[in-house]
Amino acid sequence: WYQRRVREAVVSTQSTGSSGINAEYGWHPTQRGILATGSGQNDQRLVVWDLAAGSYKNCIDTKSQVTGVLWSPDNSSLLTSHGHFDPNLRVWDLKDNVNTSKLTGHSNMIVSIAMSPINQSVMSLSADESLRLWNVFAKNAQSNRSKQSSLMFSLDKIR
Secondary structure, eight states, rough: HHHHHHHHHHOTTTTTOOOSEEEEEESSSSTTTEEEEEEEETTTTEEEEEETTTEEEEEESSOOEEEEEETTTTEEEEEEEEEETTOOOOETTTTEEEEEEOOOOOOOOOOEEOOHHHHHHHEETTSSSSSEEOSOOBOOOOOOOOOEEEEEEEEEOOO
């Protein structure tokens, strides 16, 4: 059943006005049937699908090719990586559908992103042959509020 719904979400273009192929996917870590998709250069949308309902919950025009999608530890936002014309990481608030943070440093398309096991930092790998470790979802120990996103480590020309 879910495979059929995923195909419908990936192929569906009428409900979101999407015109591109959904290239990146991220299942919600705790809610069954919730899928985030990011699409390529022609479409540039980030869509959160409710597959059980057969509809979408959020649709955001990222204005750039989406190359990766990760859920935040509290599931209130998504982290996306982007392509050639905007090789940055962005955090999107799903309540207000707005970009709350932009992490810069790569000079070419980000080809892969991965969350750390403790869900505070993210590693990004770029076509510019650099590897970056970002402090994205860390909390301030005293207030339990999110810290400002920042670059923690950079390794250039990894080849």
